[in-house]
Amino acid sequence: MSRALGPTERTRLRRKPVRGSHDAAVVHAILDEALICHVGIAGRPGDAGGAPIVIPTTHVRLDDRLYVHGSAASHLLGALAAGVEACVTVTLLDGLVLARTAMHHSVNYRSVVLFGRGVPIDDDDEKRRALAALLDKMVAGRSRACRAPDERELIATKVIGFAITEASAKIRTGPPLAEDGADALLPYWSGVVPVRTAWGTPEPSPDCTVVVPDELRLAAAPAVR
């Protein structure tokens, strides 16, 4: 059991707490596996009374910080840099849970909900580390297999960091809830269909003359997570 993150009033799990965790290691592992997160912020005051906006983006974790990045011209990045309250949610879909009754259908998943205000990362070293980690999360070692950002590119890119302090994980695994009585005798298949993320065969750019690296070619397997 590693360090606990809270819970605070808003990360306390109200529904099905048995599926929840505030364990930092559990939260970190889910953040690390997902390539995409969804960032929610309140809308601009003019936007129908500040209705929420949810935008997908890539993310990476280094130690106790979660980083997102984008163009310095992006509205989302600008709002995050200004320190608005945000919610970053990450979801991994692991399986379809099929039961004998409609009611007991579900999905297996692992998700993290993180609350906080972002801070713009102005330190060039930390910024470079975060950007390199974003690439290495796409493909291991990729940050050393391309040209690093130059000064101009670094300025054009905004990196926002979130402290991972107020976060919770929620996980569902395993078969459908056992059904009883007449439901248990229904003649329907019951179980889980695993869902995975798989890589396909790499497609070189039209002007690419370099052979496909082994780590990409070999990863194009039936189901690589």
Place this chain on the structure above:
Amino acid sequence: MSRALGPTERTRLRRKPVRGSHDAAVVHAILDEALICHVGIAGRPGDAGGAPIVIPTTHVRLDDRLYVHGSAASHLLGALAAGVEACVTVTLLDGLVLARTAMHHSVNYRSVVLFGRGVPIDDDDEKRRALAALLDKMVAGRSRACRAPDERELIATKVIGFAITEASAKIRTGPPLAEDGADALLPYWSGVVPVRTAWGTPEPSPDCTVVVPDELRLAAAPAVR
């Protein structure tokens, strides 16, 4: 070209509008393919000034309405039923875009951002249609291969509908942006690694005595979308 959804002030695409669409058919196709959406609402007033909360859930579209469902006891469902402003975002990750320069790395994706206030579906027929469609989206025909909800189960389940009127799609496809000058000569592989969602081999429940249906067994292929 089908009907256009807006744009309204908040769905007008400010960044890279060339990647965007307000075409209803494009929006619908993305909503239909994704199994999971992320719903953002403003937090309770006590929660650090109403900070946003983003929660993953399953969804289904029927005609011009998007439906989500959940327990009548869920906080999210309660807030949606009360008609709070919401943002529903759906993202399909299609590929890793690897360039010769760190800066030109990206991902291929299709996303939809939908704004609106939900309405609780109290009509039993519409509620049953939405719940059946949620199952049939997991596995074609599943709503007829299980016991339908009874009266008690229907009451315990809340279904929320969103009019799909204020929505936009954003899509990135294809190879990395062409690099020029010295960058074009860098000795790094450049191209796209496709990412797909794949089904694994079905895992029957411990008490299941029915053979795996063909549609599940045969779908456990290398990469089924």
